[in-house]
Every structure is written in structure tokens, then in C-alpha cells.
Amino acid sequence: MTDKSKTALAGVKVLDLTQFEAGPACTEALAWLGAEVVKVENPDGGDQVRRAASEDGVTDSPFFILYNANKQSVTCNLKSPEGRRVAKDLAAKADVVVENFGPGVLDRFGLGYEDVRAVNPSVIYAELKGFAEGSPYEDFLAFDMIGQATGGIMSITGETDGIPIKPGPNLADTGTGMLLAISILGALYQKLATGEGQRLTVAMQDAMMHYARFAFSDVISKGQAPGRAAEGFLTGGNAPMGVFPCAPGGLNDYVYIFVSRGNNRHWHRLLDLIGRPELIGDARFENAADRFARKDEIDAMLVPWTMERTKVQAMEEMGRAGIPAGAVFDLKELADEPDFERRGIFQWVDHPVRGRMKLLGWPVKMSGNAVALEAAPLLGEHTETVLRNWLGLSAETVRDLRGKGAV
Amino acid sequence: MTDKSKTALAGVKVLDLTQFEAGPACTEALAWLGAEVVKVENPDGGDQVRRAASEDGVTDSPFFILYNANKQSVTCNLKSPEGRRVAKDLAAKADVVVENFGPGVLDRFGLGYEDVRAVNPSVIYAELKGFAEGSPYEDFLAFDMIGQATGGIMSITGETDGIPIKPGPNLADTGTGMLLAISILGALYQKLATGEGQRLTVAMQDAMMHYARFAFSDVISKGQAPGRAAEGFLTGGNAPMGVFPCAPGGLNDYVYIFVSRGNNRHWHRLLDLIGRPELIGDARFENAADRFARKDEIDAMLVPWTMERTKVQAMEEMGRAGIPAGAVFDLKELADEPDFERRGIFQWVDHPVRGRMKLLGWPVKMSGNAVALEAAPLLGEHTETVLRNWLGLSAETVRDLRGKGAV
Structure with a gap:
């Protein structure tokens, strides 16, 4: 009461x-x-x-x-x-x-x-x-x-x-x-x-x-309407950023992974977690713009790792390692949690x-x-x-x- | 001040x-x-x-x-x-x-x-x-x-x-x-x-x-997670409902048209507006479930009408006729309005x-x-x-x- x-x-x-x-x-x-x-x-x-x-x-x-x-x-x-x-x-x-x-x-x-x-x-x-x-x-x-x-x-x-x-x-x-x-x-x-x-x-x-004020910042900066955001955000340019497929491959079996542009901490933690520590410090990936230019390459590195895990496993491993990541939960999963x-x-x-x-x-x-x-x-x-x-x-x-x- | x-x-x-x-x-x-x-x-x-x-x-x-x-x-x-x-x-x-x-x-x-x-x-x-x-x-x-x-x-x-x-x-x-x-x-x-x-x-x-409480009503009613809504809404079943292409065919040249399931008023107004008054009262379309079953047929009736108009023209004609409709405005158009x-x-x-x-x-x-x-x-x-x-x-x-x- x-x-x-x-x-x-x-x-x-x-x-x-x-x-x-x-x-x-x-x-x-x-x-x-x-x-x-x-x-x-x-x-x-x-x-x-x-x-x-x-x-x-x-x-x-x-x-x-x-x-x-x-x-x-x-x-x-x-x-x-x-x-x-x-x-x-x-x-x-x-x-x-x-x-x-x-x-x-x-x-x-x-x-x-x-x-x-x-x-x-x-x-x-x-x-x-x-x-x-x-x-x-x-x-x-x-x-x-x-x-x-x-x-x-x-x-x-x-x-x-x-x-x-x-x-x-x-x-x-x-x-x-x-x-x-x-x-x-x-x-x-x-x-x-x-x-x-x-x-x-x-x-x-x-x-x-x-x-939608965030998106209006694009209108102010560029004088044009932003396009559709898909799974990213409008003023993006980050890599990795987006949904990555997980086991067992259902409609919502994805984990969202986001690596900041502001510094390399998330990126280095990610490389360590997915077993590619040799790339830490590799000049090809050491700034955000270069990472974004190699987005496909980075995504291809990550997908095998995410597909071996469920979305919850992937989220938990990433989260514990200090990398922003979240499972795409559906509403039934949330209601049952x-x-x-x-x-x-x-x-x-x-x-x-x-x-x-x-x-x-x-x-x-x-x-x-x-x-x-x-x-x-x-x-x-x-x-x-x-x-x-x-x-x-x-x-x-x-x-x-x-x-x-x-x- | x-x-x-x-x-x-x-x-x-x-x-x-x-x-x-x-x-x-x-x-x-x-x-x-x-x-x-x-x-x-x-x-x-x-x-x-x-x-x-x-x-x-x-x-x-x-x-x-x-x-x-x-x-x-x-x-x-x-x-x-x-x-x-x-x-x-x-x-x-x-x-x-x-x-x-x-x-x-x-x-x-x-x-x-x-x-x-x-x-x-x-x-x-x-x-x-x-x-x-x-x-x-x-x-x-x-x-x-x-x-x-x-x-x-x-x-x-x-x-x-x-x-x-x-x-x-x-x-x-x-x-x-x-x-x-x-x-x-x-x-x-x-x-x-x-x-x-x-x-x-x-x-x-x-x-x-x-x-997302609206979507949770689906979990309660059906015991399962709703799928993705696309341009409709999750517990849909309306026809017409969604975006219809307009002239001149750009990325956001669409008008959203929505006809209620609750009664036939919007539907009859729509038929009148698009020049199909002979269908008013036609038993094939007189309840929401039947309309939804004939969604493709209804969409096909509407598209030629919307494609002859810009999204603003379509919205204005529909709105004045008492049919819920809205142009898909982009953020630059809104900023310039x-x-x-x-x-x-x-x-x-x-x-x-x-x-x-x-x-x-x-x-x-x-x-x-x-x-x-x-x-x-x-x-x-x-x-x-x-x-x-x-x-x-x-x-x-x-x-x-x-x-x-x-x-």
C-alpha cells in the first residue's frame, strides 16, 4: 500500500x-x-x-x-x-x-x-x-x-x-x-x-x-539533412560500432559493440579480449579516423568472435573488460528476467x-x-x-x- | 530577456x-x-x-x-x-x-x-x-x-x-x-x-x-516478443497504414497514411478523396480485418494517387479531408520551415x-x-x-x- x-x-x-x-x-x-x-x-x-x-x-x-x-x-x-x-x-x-x-x-x-x-x-x-x-x-x-x-x-x-x-x-x-x-x-x-x-x-x-536535437547538430554543421542512422548514430564515424551477430543466429541474437573515438582505451581492451594483442599500437588502427576507414576489416575480425558466443556471453565478456557493449534483448526476455x-x-x-x-x-x-x-x-x-x-x-x-x- | x-x-x-x-x-x-x-x-x-x-x-x-x-x-x-x-x-x-x-x-x-x-x-x-x-x-x-x-x-x-x-x-x-x-x-x-x-x-x-510499454502489451496478450514494427506499429492490422511514395521520389518523399480500425469514417473519406466513391459500402472492405486481408490491393489503389503528388500536397489533401496523414519531413525541411x-x-x-x-x-x-x-x-x-x-x-x-x- x-x-x-x-x-x-x-x-x-x-x-x-x-x-x-x-x-x-x-x-x-x-x-x-x-x-x-x-x-x-x-x-x-x-x-x-x-x-x-x-x-x-x-x-x-x-x-x-x-x-x-x-x-x-x-x-x-x-x-x-x-x-x-x-x-x-x-x-x-x-x-x-x-x-x-x-x-x-x-x-x-x-x-x-x-x-x-x-x-x-x-x-x-x-x-x-x-x-x-x-x-x-x-x-x-x-x-x-x-x-x-x-x-x-x-x-x-x-x-x-x-x-x-x-x-x-x-x-x-x-x-x-x-x-x-x-x-x-x-x-x-x-x-x-x-x-x-x-x-x-x-x-x-x-x-x-x-x-532529435542531436541530429539537428548535423543540420547546423553541414547544412543538410542527416540520412538514416541504421544501427549506428547519425554523426558516427566510429569503428567498431553497431550490431554483431551472435549464436544461435535468431532475429535478435546480436550484441551492440561501441568503441569510442575519444581515445584508444576501448580499442586496446577489445584487441586484448578477442586475442589480437599484437595489433595494440599498430599504426593502422591507432586513431579513430583510420579505424573508421578500415571498418570492414575490423568488423571481419570481430564477427568470428561474436558468432562463437551468445549475445549475453559476448556482452558479459566485453562489459567486464571495460568495452561498451549490450545484448539486443527482446521484450519477452526482459519481461522474464x-x-x-x-x-x-x-x-x-x-x-x-x-x-x-x-x-x-x-x-x-x-x-x-x-x-x-x-x-x-x-x-x-x-x-x-x-x-x-x-x-x-x-x-x-x-x-x-x-x-x-x-x- | x-x-x-x-x-x-x-x-x-x-x-x-x-x-x-x-x-x-x-x-x-x-x-x-x-x-x-x-x-x-x-x-x-x-x-x-x-x-x-x-x-x-x-x-x-x-x-x-x-x-x-x-x-x-x-x-x-x-x-x-x-x-x-x-x-x-x-x-x-x-x-x-x-x-x-x-x-x-x-x-x-x-x-x-x-x-x-x-x-x-x-x-x-x-x-x-x-x-x-x-x-x-x-x-x-x-x-x-x-x-x-x-x-x-x-x-x-x-x-x-x-x-x-x-x-x-x-x-x-x-x-x-x-x-x-x-x-x-x-x-x-x-x-x-x-x-x-x-x-x-x-x-x-x-x-x-x-x-516501450505499448509493445509490452503484446507480450502480455500473446506471451511472445513482438517483431520489428517497420513503418507500422506493433499491434497493427490496419490498412492502409504506412508510408506511401510521393513525387519526386527522393529518400524522404513519402506520406504516412493511417486509417483507423475503430470505424469506417477515415476509410470512406479516403475512397472519396482518391476518386473511388463506388467502393464506399462495398462489403469486401467494410471492416478492419477484411481491409487488412486486402492490404496489398488497397496499397495498390493508393500508390498511383500519392505518386502524383508531393508529400506536402498529399498530406494537405488528406488532412483537409479528415484522414490522418503526415509527410515524412527531414530535419533540414523542418529547420527551414x-x-x-x-x-x-x-x-x-x-x-x-x-x-x-x-x-x-x-x-x-x-x-x-x-x-x-x-x-x-x-x-x-x-x-x-x-x-x-x-x-x-x-x-x-x-x-x-x-x-x-x-x-
């Missing part, structure tokens, strides 16, 4: 008008810091990913459960006047309101920034969109991949001459959500000093460039319908923040509790609202 | 013991929220990327400048006893200390968590590493690509049967840095209530899984050596936080100012320390 005296955001109320991934990832981070996060969902199925991403179309999906831990769920029908009224009353009580509806949707429901500020002058109102207000594309629909395409990410991801690739992680969703969480926390800190709230807005397209369970990166949680599930919590260890991982709520699980606690509504009033289809 | 009365973290002092990207990205976010961030660097060249990533090996690199805006630079030689003393005195005055040195390095310099806490009991001390304390790999070196390999990201990125690809963005660097920034801000908020600091630790490997300059996503800044540069600031618009983008500091630019303001040292004392090679 969470010790509520020991949470970073004790007492902070967040009204969560989000769905899919970008918004929920943001509010979930706040919940993991101890904020009370109340997610408002339509009574007819709730957040679309509860069912749309479900194996059977009924049970809450793993996707939903992964992004909505430690939240409370309240149903509210924004298409009914009474439902909108409840949502607005909740917004009036919140320190923070977060939303990632399509452009203009909440304005139409009377829940836009100005509407909420009229009833809650010190609210922190945070909006996450695909494209920014004022952008030529501000009215366009966007999902993660649209954000990654238009924000430059896909242009720098993929095999050198291949098609633009979308990174496996939904960077435009969770990545943008994290930037909004940072801004909300800054605004909360500021509010303690000034008593004032503010409006925060972020667009996926703009946020993507924040994650006892180290992550021991350290609480993966945790077992009881879900009311699915039973015991192994889930991910907040990956940063905070000695002063003791929020225990809790299962995502069932749809409307906390409607009565929250309407009573936040708004003082009686059980009868809630029943009445429910009868009208408002909550 | 920044209006200091209108910054989220006014009065917060951050001692920044970071280098490369992961740590600097974290502290830069705090600087953009208005914290006073003092970066401690060795007098002999400073943060390695100042020179290592420079075109001429001398001038501060665009990489350094992009990740160290709005900071102050103080030189401090941690290998000298007086230099360590200065660093520790600064740590005693800081609200937050952030570091991303290799495992154990700061302990050896007497600047580890326990050392700093002894002189600053309420410090928030934040550490970013490749692998976590207690992990089997805790002593191993790591850079971004090692974090992405071992955290599962590369296994889900790349062409379907291709090698594991590293996403273009340095997700293990900036992505991990953002999670640490969130945790620092939570700890700062908590400190205002409790007066207490705390220790924060995060590992790149662990942080990567936070960005006037919209970003107009909205302050790119801003011109005067750098004391390089002159006018177009740089990226914090992408979230915060109505209450008015931090103006400032150029990254030259090495040691603020040594005297900070040692005077934070420690009360006289110009003579600083000169003396400098003479000894301590600062």
Missing part, C-alpha cells in the same frame, strides 16, 4: 480527460508521483483502447492497463448537459486538467481552457495535440506515427537506403506526454509560489524535434478481472516517494467515491445522474 | 555534474523552466562533446550548444583537492545535484550521495546511469545505443526481417533524462511541503521499457563565438513561464560570478584557485 504521507505530489488533484497513449502516459506519471488522478470516461465503453486493443473486445486491454495504473475512473457523458456539468464541477476542483482530445472538441463541450478558467482561475490546464495551434496543420488529425513522420523522426530511422521506419516505441505519444508532465510539474511548483495557474500546450510534431522483478521494475499487480499481471511502474527510484503500483481502474469504478469526495454528491444524486445517462 | 518573476522554478539552484546528452538534456529542461543551472566542467576542455563533436575540434560543437542552453559554466578540477572542495561547497548550496558520470566516479571524488548529504541534508541528488545499481551489469559502461539495445528498443525497430535498428533519436539519452527531470520536479514539490530531499536514480536500460520560427519552436540566438544560430528551445508553450532562450555558456564563463554569488569568494580567491589549477 502507498504511504500517503510519503508521496511527492500528495494532495494534488488531476482531472484526466485523456485517452489512447499520449495523455494517459502523462497523467500516469503524475499518479506515480502520488497525485490523485481522476480519469473521466464516457459511460459507453470508456477510453477506446479498453476494448479496441483487447484480445476479446470486452476485457480491458493490456494497453489500457499499462497506461492507466494508479488512476481512478469516473464515467461522465459529455454529450449530456448534466454529464458536462459534472465534468465542469470536477474541473473546478482540480489543480490540473489534462486533455488530448482532437482539435476543438473540448471547446464544443464547454470544457476548453477559458471555460474551465472561468470556474477555476488558478487551474493548470494542459493540452496535448498532434499539431500546434497556429500551425498550418492545426486542424488535422494525428496519431503517434503522424507525429513521428512530420516531426522528422522517421527520416532519420531505418536502414541506410531503406524506407523511413517508425521507431518501435511510440515516441510521439509517450515522448510528448513526458514533456507535458515536466511542464505540469513546473507549473505546480510555480503555483505554490504565486497561487496562479497557467495554460500549457504541446504538439507532437514540435515535441519530436526535442528528441528476474533482475527486473527483484528491482521492482516489473511488479506483480492484481487486476480485478485479469488476475495477477506483471506490469511496469515508474522506472526512476525515488527514496522519498513510496507510491505502490496499483491496477488500472475498471470503467466507472470510482464514480460514486469521487463525486462524493470531490463534489459532495450523495449516493442518491449519483444514482439519479446514472439513471439519466449522465454518468 | 527572461522576466525572472515569471519563471516556474524561480530561485531553484541546480548543480549540474553532467556531460554528453542524457544528463545535460535533463538539466537543460530545468533551466528552461527557470532554474539556475550551474554546470561544473573540468578546466581542461570541459564537457567532452564541446570539442569531440566539433567540426574543427576547437569551437564549441552544435551538439554541446543544443543541450546546454540557459546554463552557467563553472570550471572545477575534480582531480585537485581544492577543486573538489569548491564542487562540494557548491553542492552544499544546491537544491538539486544531477550527475551522469560512470559508475562510482563521484564516490571516488567524495561527491557521492552520502558525501553531499552530509553537507546538505535536504539535497535532491539525482543519478543517471546505463545500468541500475544492483543490476548484473551495474559496473558496465553504457552509451545511448547500449541502453537502447539492452532495453528492448532495437528489437522492435527496423524492417520486418532486417537487422535491429537504433531509432534516430537518442532515446536512452534524452528519453531517460526526461524521466529524471520529472522525478526531480516531483521531489522539488515534495520538498516544499516536507523540507526533505531525497535520492533519485534511473538507469537507461530500465527507462527504455517505459517508452517558417512556421516553426513564427511559433518560437526554432529561435535565433547569438552565440559569442559562432554568432547567430537557429536553435531549439522547450517545445511546450507555458503561459506563465517566460524563460528566453539563451546560448550555451563558454567553458568557465561564469566561474567568477557563481563562486562569488553562491560561495561568497572574492575575485582574488578565485584567481588564486585558478593559479593552482583548481578551477
